[in-house]
Amino acid sequence: MPSAYRLWGTYEWLTGRPAAAEVWWKRSLAAAQRLSARYDLGMAYLEMGQRLRRRADVERAETIFAELGAELDLVEARRFLEPGCP
Numbered sequence: 001m002p003s004a005y006r007l008w009g010t011y012e013w014l015t016g017r018p019a020a021a022e023v024w025w026k027r028s029l030a031a032a033q034r035l036s037a038r039y040d041l042g043m044a045y046l047e048m049g050q051r052l053r054r055r056a057d058v059e060r061a062e063t064i065f066a067e068l069g070a071e072l073d074l075v076e077a078r079r080f081l082e083p084g085c086p
Contacts, residue, residue, distance in 0.1 A: 002032035002040035006047055013051050021051065038064055046077055055081065 009024030025048045032041035042064035049057030058080050065074040 002028045002035065002037050002044065005031055006040070006044045010047060010051075018052075022048070038068055039070060042068070042070065042073065046073065046080075050080055 005024050005028035009021040009028060011021075012018075012024055013021035025044055028044040029041060029048075032038075032044060042061045045057045045064065046061035048054065049059075049061060058077050062074060062077040062081065065071075065077055
C-alpha cells in the first residue's frame with residue numbers, strides 16, 4: 001500500500017492537484033511507518049521533497065537510503081541536495 005499511495009500522490013500532482021497529492025503522500029508515509037517499510041518510507045519522502053521543493057524531506061530520504069545501502073536512490077537524493085539545485 002505505501003507504494004500505491006505514493007504513486008496516487010504523484011498522479012494527483014501531475015494532474016494539477018498538489019493538495020490532494022500531499023494527502024496521498026502522507027498516507028504513504030503512515031502506511032510505510034506502520035509496516036516498517038523503510039525503503040517505501042524513503043521513496044515517499046524523496047517524492048514529496050522533490051515535488052514540493054522541501055529539502056528536509058529529501059534529507060530524510062537520504063538518511064534512510066544511506067542506512068539501507070540503496071545506492072541509486074541515495075544518488076538521486078544527493079543530486080537534489082547539491083548546491084544550485086531547486
